[in-house]
Amino acid sequence: MLTLSSPIKKVFAVRRFTTFVSISTLILLLTSSAWGQQRTLQKNLCDEPSGRVYSTGDRLLKSGRYLCLGERISPQNGNTVKVLCFMNRKIMYLKQNTIFDAQICASPPNEAVQCSVLNVAPCTHDYKGSDDEKNAPIVTSPYGSSIINNRPQISWRSVAGADSYTVVVKGNGVNWETDVKNAMTMPYPKQQKELQYGNTYTITVISNHGDQPLNSSPLVVHLLPVDDVQWIIDEVKQIKDLGLPPDEAAFRDLDAIYMSKLILDESIKTLEARVMAGSQNPTIYRLLGDRYLGALLPEEAEQTYTIADQLAKSSANTSELNKVQSGLKLLKWLKNR
Known part of the structure; x- marks a missing residue:
């Protein structure tokens, strides 16, 4: 069960802009x-x-x-x-x-204006990435621009030629930096003050070669107010108390609760946990692809869509297969535009 101070394993923040992928209905009931x-x-x-x-x-x-x-x-x-x-x-x-x-x-009134597999018109972001961005240590966690963990794990992509990275976190009451070698992830330092609920912070990762900085990748994350965090914790507890099958709870109820506050962070982490548990449910992989796409991670989205496509075909789940193929078509369109 989540608590206000509990560490969260993996999250991602969308840099410079926010978007999310949402689809009005989820399908596939697991039975056991x-x-x-x-x-x-x-x-x-x-x-x-x-x-x-x-x-x-x-x-x-x-x-x-x-x-x-x-x-x-x-x-x-x-x-x-x-x-x-x-x-x-x-x-x-x-x-x-x-x-x-x-x-x-x-579906909510603003659903039509979101970038999603059902509506490609608002998808204004460059999923191919600029040359500078390709050489930057892009932050891959936390997921999403809104988070509920006040000590998030920070991860980033490696940069060719870099032999170390500097992580800098700044915001209300928080200002620290640390060097990291031979790794592209780090837990939030125990000795540093935690992020404060209701505040916005900038996380910057700088790639270095020796004493020379190569490139940097900043991102902005907003920690939800404590009341919103407590509401999510209470709803998650009630879902778990129902004793639903784990896959079903992940792609229906938990995703609905997290995405009601646009917390890509927790939705992706929950779906990833089902993948790690060995789920063969195509909806888990398809929805994870949707959420990765919303977090501006096209490579991860393509990988999970591909697995979802295989699982949907092997189980003759035509409805889910149509959703997967819509996601793949949107991903291809975004990369080629």
């Missing part, structure tokens, strides 16, 4: 045990689940149950029913009979 079999029957009520019940209090729907568009929420005896909409990543507290339809569970 009688609990998984029960939800398989529930999934058959609709082609694709659109939400989940997160509390007791409904006359018929139990906590943890999937929701389909068109289903009725019926609070009993004045109770409030908590539900999560996967499409707009919103949590709703319903106190009266409500139809769970596209009017209350739909």
